[in-house]
Amino acid sequence: MPVEDVGAIRNLGLAGQGGVGKTALGEVMLFDGGATTRIGRLDEGTSAFGHEPEEVRRQLTLTTAFHHLTWRKHDVTLLDMPGYANFIPDALNCMRAATGLVFVLAPAAGEIKVEAEKLWERANELQLPRLAFVTKMDRERADFALAVADLRKILGAKAVPIQLPLGAAETFRGVIDLVAMRALVSKGDGTLAEEAVPADLQAEAQTAREQLMELVAEADDELLEKYLEAGELSTEEILRALRTGTAAAKLVPVLCGSAGKNIGIPPLLDAVVSYLPSPAELGAAGGSDPKIHEPIERRPAVDEPFSAFVFKTIVDPFAGKLSVFRVLSGRVNADATVLNVGRDTRERFGHLFKLEGKKQQAVPQAIAGEIVAVPKLKDTASGDTLAEEKAPILYPGLLETPTAMSFAIEPKSKGDEEKATTALHKMMEEDQTLHVTRDADTREIILSGVGQLHIEVAVEKLKRKFGVEVSLKAPKVPYRETIKGRAEAQGKLKKQSGGRGQFGDAWLRVEPLPRGGGFEFVDAIVGGVVPRQFIPAVEKGVREALVEGVIAHYPMVDVKVTLYDGSFHTVDSSEMAFKIAASLGFKIAVAQAKPILLEPVMTMEIVVPDECMGDVIGDLNSRRGKVLGVDPKSGSQAIRALVPMSEVLKYAPDLRSITSGRGAFTIGFDHYEEVPAHLTEKIIKEAEAARAAKA
Secondary structure: OOOOOHHHEEEEEEOOOOOHHHHHHHHHHHHHHOOOOOOOOOOOOOOOOOHHHHHHOOOOOOEEEEEEEEEOEEEEEEEEEOEEEEEEEEOOOOOOOOOOOEEOOOOOOOOHHHHHHHHHHHHHHOOEEEEEOOOOOOOOOOOHHHHHHHHHHHHOOEEEEEEEEEHHHHOOOOOEEEOOOOOEEEOOOOOOOOOOOOHHHHHHHHHHHHHHHHHHHHHHHHHHHHHHHHHHOOOHHHHHHHHHHHHOOOOOEEEEEEEOOOOOOOHHHHHHHHHHOOOOHOOOOOEEEOOOOOEEEEEEOOOOOOOEEEEEEEEOOEEEEEEHHHHHHHEOOOOOOOEEOOOOEEEEEEOOOOEEEEEEEEEEEEOOOEEEEEEEEOOOOOOOOOOOOOOOOOOOOOOOOOOEEEEEEEEEOOOOOHHHHHHHHHHHHHHHOEEEEOOOOOOOOEEEEHHHHHHHHHHHHHHHHHOOOOEEEEEOOOEEEEEEOOOOEEEEEEEOOOOEEEEEEEEEEEEOOOOOOOOEEEEEEOOOOOOOHHHHHHHHHHHOOOOOOOOOOEEEOOOOEEEEEEEEOOOOOOOHHHHHHHHHHHHHHHHHOOOEEEEEEEEEEEEEEEEHHHHHHHHHOOOOOOOEEEEEEEOEEEEEEEHHHHOOHHHHHHHOOOOOEEEEEEEEEEEEEOOOHHHHHHHHHHHHHHHHHHO
């Protein structure tokens, strides 16, 4: 049945670091909600979220997957989001579609990793309401209290436990509901029986309930006054305070359970619909007028003009492209024609789908708050806004994620280069953290991504989805050659082999230009010693010679060449002869003008925790880096540095190792600089070996 009430919608993101059990929890939520008839498993390839073969093989979530269920007449869409570092950018962007999160935690101290911190920080930026769920309470040495302490200490959450576990590890059998003061005991089939709180836990439960009342009262001035006077709050007041405090992202109710044993999941679903807000309660979505660029808003209501934000694209080589969006205002029918606001193009819908893992359920319409997908839009990409043509609004785009690692790719089959490039560009529609470029100097196809695992998975998908196999290798460093001195030389071509011969004679002067000066050609011929019609051929010969330098055959830059003398033959001279003569003269002069190698130097900003700064700077120094400065950021330091490209081709895993995964960096080209003498010989030998291998 189509959803008609915006207040009955919940878009629930399952968030947390990799390996904590988000997908397993989602599977049980679907089962308990009646959306599936069996509990799927990612490692067995039976997940209802429809995870791809690369995910099954690695047993981890690589991209956000969707499904939905109905609970207490509420339509709950689940977003199973990745938590591993290489794939977190997808989760950070998909959070834009969520109305709330269940933040999944391991049941022990010291297990919150940097990925969880990044996800939590993004949720703070979006002011997303959250619940926390401590899962795997049946695990050995599980400790709910330690997990809550870390939630407060590491993530800075205003954590409010609303449950206590009944037992732990092998004795875990249910939860104590601190609001209603009742025990919910597992019956072994996924259902819970309501019982009185065990006598031996009465005192602990009462103390925890008093702490609960104190924490919720602190978020509401009126309740705080009553609590200070009476020392007690009613169950209704606690429920109301939990709802308002959670919706305002001031409180984080904490629950517990076990997805593996299906214990505690129905109370979690109850909390989702009771405490997390609907789209209607989150307020208007802010955007701008595309023509006058003034701020405007759209209320999440069905009587507003239609608008939606495309936050994800799914590409299948057979089914085509699916654009996944959240309707932010109004309603839209399956046969609608809408405006892509940013691109100023019309898009015609053919179908609307609710996503159910790899499957889709056709729906006739979607209203404000719903997440749906539409196939085969021509011009729409992730980050775009769709709206009613008569009432356009443009919403902010997605986060941009800088690439951290690049590889050169080489198709294993001859002739597959164009096929690989086309397929990769299709994959970039789905994953905007992938970038494909062709290096103009090395002529390599460069595939860039968040990390090595990210790129390896992309290559696996390339083979599976598009039938293109490629190998990965470190990209070539685009070295350059130039000169430090000035020299003059004659280039002369004189051939006589019967009939018309070839004669060209050019005297050239070479001298260095400032770094970044490129190439300059000067015609200084006086008296017509080289006829006018042959001077362009001289310049062309020099330009062609610039392609390969004399040291290691890298392109030459920052050179000024002056043609100042020469001679010609009235019959045997030609443009070709002068072009060859100029090339010969240029190479002779360059060899005498102190030629040197140049290497690209990158500008980097590395953000690291305070305690790692010394180690990171020491590592940069070992890479011939120059630290330009350090700027403090909240709890971290931003190090600005210049580092040779050859030293940071595989910097991402090294930084991850130094900072335990808590560092991040951006990188870009800055300038060229002379290669130190002790490294020049090594580079020359490598270049010669590469040329010999090709010969």
